[in-house]
Amino acid sequence: MLNIILFGPPGSGKGTQSKLLLQKYNLEYISIGEILREQIANKTPIGKEVKALIDKGNLVPDELVVELLEEKLKENKDVSGFLFDGFPRTLVQAYILEGLLLKLNTSLNTVISLEVDSDELTKRLLNRAHIEGRSDDNKRVIEERFREYNQKTLPVIEFYKSRNMFTSINGMGTQNEVFARVENVIDSVVKKVSYNVVLIGRPGAGKGTQGEIFAKKHNFHYISTGELLLAEINKNSAIGKTVKSLYSNGISVPDELIIKLVEEEMAKHNKNRGYIFKGFPRTLIQTYILEGMLRRMNNSISLVVYLDVPMLHCFKRLSRRAQTDDARPYDLTTDLIIGRMEEFETKINPVIKYFKSKNKLVRLNGLGTQEEIAEQLDEILVNSLKKII
Ligand code: AP5
Ligand code: MG
Numbered sequence: 610m611l612n613i614i615l616f617g618p619p620g621s622g623k624g625t626q627s628k629l630l631l632q633k634y635n636l637e638y639i640s641i642g643e644i645l646r647e648q649i650a651n652k653t654p655i656g657k658e659v660k661a662l663i664d665k666g667n668l669v670p671d672e673l674v675v676e677l678l679e680e681k682l683k684e685n686k687d688v689s690g691f692l693f694d695g696f697p698r699t700l701v702q703a704y705i706l707e708g709l710l711l712k713l714n715t716s717l718n719t720v721i722s723l724e725v726d727s728d729e730l731t732k733r734l735l736n737r738a739h740i741e742g743r744s745d746d747n748k749r750v751i752e753e754r755f756r757e758y759n760q761k762t763l764p765v766i767e768f769y770k771s772r773n774m775f776t777s778i779n780g781m782g783t784q785n786e787v788f789a790r791v792e793n794v795i796d797s798v799v800k801k802v803s804y805n806v807v808l809i810g811r812p813g814a815g816k817g818t819q820g821e822i823f824a825k826k827h828n829f830h831y832i833s834t835g836e837l838l839l840a841e842i843n844k845n846s847a848i849g850k851t852v853k854s855l856y857s858n859g860i861s862v863p864d865e866l867i868i869k870l871v872e873e874e875m876a877k878h879n880k881n882r883g884y885i886f887k888g889f890p891r892t893l894i895q896t897y898i899l900e901g902m903l904r905r906m907n908n909s910i911s912l913v914v915y916l917d918v919p920m921l922h923c924f925k926r927l928s929r930r931a932q933t934d935d936a937r938p939y940d941l942t943t944d945l946i947i948g949r950m951e952e953f954e955t956k957i958n959p960v961i962k963y964f965k966s967k968n969k970l971v972r973l974n975g976l977g978t979q980e981e982i983a984e985q986l987d988e989i990l991v992n993s994l995k996k997i998i
Contacts, residue, residue, distance in 0.1 A: 612715060613717075614697070619730065620731070621725045622725070623694045624695075626791050633792070634690070659673070724779055809960065815916060822983045828881050830878040834889040835887070853938065871889060910969065919976075
């Protein structure tokens, strides 16, 4: 997810820049000011309560703002990010936003503050009064809004500076000039947000083949736990020896061991666009563990693709491979293959259900030529990547 705050005094261009940003980035727009104006126009109980405050240029109580925000966030749990215009405006709101985003398993990426001279701010707002006729755009109320901003909102800057999230940019100049500066900041943030894909599917469904093709083409790092373990066996390391004997007995490899290998691999390769995980996670426990590891890196699982190939087909593919030079130690006998299929069928359903409930699961029919499947997977992933770029 990409979560951005546009910060700045009244008239600095937050609303104007937001409109431009929404044309380029697929974000859900949240402006408490607009929500409140809507409530006033619709004469709702909240509208009646806040009208006098807004007309005087005072901030609305935190409790009320938080209630409105929470409602809006709840409605939009599955969006690819939020653009906050003029929120938070008090230190309390900043802490609350942090907590609410955490509840959605996400966090803020950046705060962009628009710096504009105070004479220019007044000029813009008085000018807007003629165009939009906002009840709070008159000289006396504008002064009160500035006073509120200086007293209650400026302390929020320190909060974000201490979290290394605050970027102030020059808000003077034409709308397009300012937009170019805003875009610059966001593009550098987007580059740091990695995109992580999990490929699941029965043994033999073609996850490895497809994962590698996509990773190479789009600069992702491909992580296959099966291959990491195989590399240990080939090195004849201590881990390799343990794994080899587990494989020959058809016993699955313990989580501790797999997690360690995945963690090391991720630390070694952290300059890519993201990771493609293949064969991991394959249980709900491993899913929670991977989510935790990614969260520590301020990242998350972006999408899960279930490459669906009927069991009999997978069986045929694996037995065929077992007769080639590419034979895997875990495919050598029918019993081993059956054991792997059984393990998949029993453990994967909770994983599928979990990602479905988070709206992150896409099923792809894995029957077809390698090229056909590669093309379809490419389309799914590239489209989903566009959501955050
Ligand atoms: P809100 O609606 O958020 O108002 P504001 O913060 O006072 O900001 P404005 O909307 O006036 O300015 P803007 O920065 O969006 O500038 P804009 O792009 O329009 O809040 C209203 C009220 O709601 C608050 O006073 C408070 O009571 C309440 N409220 C809201 N959020 C709250 C919260 N979190 N907690 C408590 N209370 C809350 O630009 C201004 C004008 O300049 C436009 O006419 C525009 O066309 C023009 N312009 C823009 N850019 C340029 C440019 N580069 N060059 C020339 N003109 C430009
Ligand atoms: Mg505005």
